[in-house]
Amino acid sequence: MDHTFLTEHSIGILDSLPEGVYVVDKEFHIVYVNAAASSITGISRNEVVGKICRTFCRSERCELGCPITEVLRSGKNILGLESTLQSSDGTILPITLNASLLKNERGQPIGGIISFREKSGTDFGEYLNHHPHFYGIVGKSEPMKKIYKTIEQIAVSDATVLITGETGTGKELVADAIHKTSRRREQPFVKVNCAALPDALLGSELFGHMKGAFTDAVKDRIGRFEIANGGTLFLDEIGEMSLHMQTQLLRVLQEGTFERVGESVTRKTDVRILAATNKDLKTEIAKNRFREDLYYRLNVIPLAVPPLRERKEDIPLLAEHFLRKYERRYAKQIKQVSPQALDILVHYNWTGNIRELENAIEYAFVRSKRTDTLCECCLPPQLLNNQQCDGYKSIKEIEADHKTETILSLLRQHNWNKTKVARLLGVNRSTIHRKLKNIDQP
DSSP, X not given: OOOSSOOHHHHHHHHHOSSEEEEEETTOBEEEEOHHXXXXXXXXXXXXXXXXXXXXXXXXXXXXXXXXXXXXXXOOOEEEEEEEEEOTTSOEEEEEEEEEEEEOTTSOEEEEEEEEEEOTTOOHHHHHHTOSEETTEEOOSHHHHHHHHHHHHTTTOXXXXXXXXXXXXXXXXXXXXXXXXXXXXXSOEEEEETTSSOHHHHHHHHHEEOXXXXXXXXXXXXXXXXXXXXXXXXXXXXXXXXXXXXXXXXXXXXXXXXXXXXXXXOEEOOOEEEEEESSOHHHHHHTTSSOHHHHHHHTTEEEEOOOGGGOGGGHHHHHHHHHHHHHHHHTOOOOEEOHHHHHHHHHSOOTTHHXXXXXXXXXXHHHBOOSSEEOGXXXXXXXXXXXXXXXXXXXXXXXXXXXXXXXXXXXXXXXXXXXXXXXXXXXXXXXXXXXXXXSOOO
16 A cells, blocks of 8 residues: 555554544545544445545535545645544444645645544434535425435435425435435446436336347447446436336336346346436326336335425525535625525525525526625516616626626536526527627637
């Protein structure tokens, strides 16, 4: 093992410490893990040295504010940061950590060192009372704490999970968290949107096909069940799957076997299934659009994600989260949402849930010309009565302001989706077309 950063003497000192310690290089590969860190997590150093650091710590901070990234960026130490780690059996451990920059003899940064200790007397439930996020999911309302607790409890299980909730509530994030806290976390996590493909193509996508099985099958292709073997398969919009495909899926769940399209060879797969839908599947069963036996196979562990209107205490946390997200994307600092704007956000109904809230924050972020506070007059028109103030930026100002976002930069950031950019700017799509004619694209 190449301890580029550490002498034998320093390794001996670190191994004698009661705190857990791990060291990473600038590419986030683990260089060293001390004895206490292995003891706390149940993960030996030989399992993780040379691998990316998230394979060891598996922390929620990997998704929201990695401390190593921050110390490398700022050059400043981090002290007393509260976070979590996962033990080898999936148990979530509340910890307090410190992060420091490692430098060579010329003062150049070469990596980072994390030290941590378990928070004595603190269990996972208490931890959730004081923290706003969980593996990428933002919120600390009681309904969300119940979901986090369920995810923590099923970490050692391979049981199928059915995630239900309205469009835009964050069902995919819940699926991500289930996989990241499971014992299959180091294996593939494969996602399929069952509503995005017609029946014939969905079969090929899930099970694969043989050359010549249909017109466009020009070569053999493995399916998602084979890709996900040993890991987790997330079937989003499961309520949109046809009865024919439901029958094939039921067989995989019951027997763990399938055939590629156009092939008679039976193949085996070891996959954990997570499924999600915004439909009431019991109503779909009553209308003969969903198989009852498949429903009970999927609904082993039900998780209902609440709509945003039932967790309004999370709106300030979500607004702050999206501010930080778009601050990075647009290289523009807006530190807070004004009390008046926050009041509007909290009292709005949010039929589109978190997705609609994120769009509203991005809209206001783009329209605002202030650098300190997001004011209420920049919010989308459907949230207020088109009021304006000196914090509002008109379309002409946005076009003229080359120091912030131009129409071209917005288009690049949104994959040239003119409809979305027009919505962000509060103009018609035809306006974007007209303005592009006058811009020389690089």
